[in-house]
Amino acid sequence: MRLSTISQLVRLAKQRMSQKQGHETSNSDMYDQIAHSYDDDYGNIFKRVKREIDIELRQLPLTSPSIIDVGTGTGENIILAQRIFGSLGSVYGVDISEKMLEKAKLKYPPLHPVKASALSIADHVPAGADLVFIHFLLSYVSIDRLLPQVASRLKSGGYISIASSLFTSWPKGQSLARRFRLDPHSVEQYIPKSSAELREKIESAGFIEVDSIEIRKRLIFANTDDLYRFGYEQGWVYQLFDLLQCAGNPEKFAREWSHVLPFSDEIHIHIGIYRKV
Numbered sequence: 001m002r003l004s005t006i007s008q009l010v011r012l013a014k015q016r017m018s019q020k021q022g023h024e025t026s027n028s029d030m031y032d033q034i035a036h037s038y039d040d041d042y043g044n045i046f047k048r049v050k051r052e053i054d055i056e057l058r059q060l061p062l063t064s065p066s067i068i069d070v071g072t073g074t075g076e077n078i079i080l081a082q083r084i085f086g087s088l089g090s091v092y093g094v095d096i097s098e099k100m101l102e103k104a105k106l107k108y109p110p111l112h113p114v115k116a117s118a119l120s121i122a123d124h125v126p127a128g129a130d131l132v133f134i135h136f137l138l139s140y141v142s143i144d145r146l147l148p149q150v151a152s153r154l155k156s157g158g159y160i161s162i163a164s165s166l167f168t169s170w171p172k173g174q175s176l177a178r179r180f181r182l183d184p185h186s187v188e189q190y191i192p193k194s195s196a197e198l199r200e201k202i203e204s205a206g207f208i209e210v211d212s213i214e215i216r217k218r219l220i221f222a223n224t225d226d227l228y229r230f231g232y233e234q235g236w237v238y239q240l241f242d243l244l245q246c247a248g249n250p251e252k253f254a255r256e257w258s259h260v261l262p263f264s265d266e267i268h269i270h271i272g273i274y275r276k277v
């Protein structure tokens with residue numbers, strides 16, 4: 001990783017520690033900074049997830065669907081939807097990061113970019129969508145707050161496609177943390193605890209499941225830069241770096257934790273489609 005990238009992360013980490021808000025964690029600066037390299041896809045996770053999203057979306061009886069992509073990032077899922085459905089109706093991409101939205105707009109020029117919090121979509125996006133994407137946003141935003149907003153933007157019979165990492169991820173990292181008396185539950189996070197919990201919350205918000213899968217992907221980190229960077233992008237996991245007193249200090253992390261290399265662990269991801277009843 002370039003030195004300039006590391007010092008940017010240091011600065012942002014310090015800001016981020018003081019940016020915690022009510023029902024979401026604020027990280028627009030972080031995503032502005034990593035937008036240029038976001039599509040690098042460490043460990044090919046997104047490629048694998050997209051394969052499952054593809055299988056799920058192809059089951060839907062939709063033609064030129066109108067889409068709201070919440071936490072749209074660089075717009076990869078919109079491109080996927082275009083490949084699957086051929087043409088798309090109106091597409092709104094909601095994100096707090098200007099730079100991520102810029103990348104999405106370049107990839108899909110008809111996009112309506114909306115720079116806003118996911119928890120304010122009802123104020124910014126018209127109702128009546130066929131499909132809402134919530135992909136890798138739930139580490140940052142309370143699903144209990146998000147679901148009513150999403151339901152209000154979907155037409156009856158419309159669908160949500162959800163992909164989210166789960167709190168059961170990183171079993172080895174979490175047990176390592178506990179050995180140092182760091183409790184992973186003590187960090188502020190909204191990440192769903194399990195597929196079962198996520199399903200239950202979605203169903204009690206008025207949706208029924210169409211299809212879902214949980215994938216468990218092994219990741220092997222050969223150097224501390226990759227480990228630090230990946231942890232940083234994982235939202236809640238990053239806060240463990242704070243507890244280790246390595247937040248904003250990748251050099252200290254590298255000095256003190258290189259003995260765990262190569263570090264292998266698992267990420268658990270729920271991918272599902274749910275229909276509004």
Ligand SMILES: C[S@@+](CC[C@H](N)C(=O)[O-])C[C@H]1O[C@@H](n2cnc3c(N)ncnc32)[C@H](O)[C@@H]1O
Pocket residue numbers: 024025027028031070071072073074075076077094095096097100116117118119134135136137140141
């Ligand atoms: C892990 S990325 C996922 C991007 C995309 N959905 C994907 O699957 O590739 C998370 C995205 O959510 C955005 N984000 C984080 N917190 C947000 C919030 N409270 N409201 C809206 N967007 C948010 C970030 O800026 C980032 O672009």
